[in-house]
Amino acid sequence: MLSALAPLSRGPVPIRIGGQVFDLAWRPAAEWTGIRAEVDVIRWLDGPARTAIGRMTLDGTVTARALADAVHAVMELVTGRRWWEGHRLLQISVQPETLGHLALAGVDPWQRSAFEWCSAVYALHTRNADERERMRFDFQLSLPPRGYEDEWGVEGGDDPEAAQKALASWMGG
């Protein structure tokens, strides 16, 4: 189980839904960049797992939010970040300029894990940044999407003072 948490892992990732644990086979970063909705990750599971999850969802044993939460937990495992941060880094990675830099650096998304890929994208965007630019990038990355505002700062180590400082920096103060 612990190996799935390791940044360099190529092992399956557990996904816990409705009290059951299913194994999601390792996928390269390239495939994670194509995720648009939670159900895209569910489709990667094998047939029996999809059937079991479909049955629980249909019966109401599992809510849509619970299913989304389970997928988010997986995204946090594979990217090593809050799920929306990982998702944003994956989305940023396929923008032409960022992808161009990564390609020139020889980083192959079909060989790298989502964890490694996100780390590379983050490093690319912060390596020449001064403190203020880095704080701005971190702040934009850390803002939770609509509906998940309450999760801001949970396990992330953010504190109100740091957030205020980052906000002031971001706003040009």
Next chain:
Amino acid sequence: MDDTTTIGKPDLKLTIKGTEYPMVLPDADTLSRLILVLGMDATMELKMEASGALIRACVGDKAWTQILRGVLKGGLSVDDLFEGVHGIAEAMEGNPPADA
């Protein structure tokens, strides 16, 4: 978008093989769950069950019984039901349920 299938309007209707059924919008969780099942490449059995549940949730028990009779008598096919689901999905685009 077809005016007969616009969710949120009082004259909302679902058309299945030429027959119009008054349609109401189920709660957001029910809609989300059923659409998730349809989207997860589950078995055909689950897909059909979810389709039926979705149509039933939208048109009510009485109309659903009428639709089922149509299927049993051979007047309606599984594809017609899937077409109905497609109509619901189209109607939902840009018209999310109020409690979503």
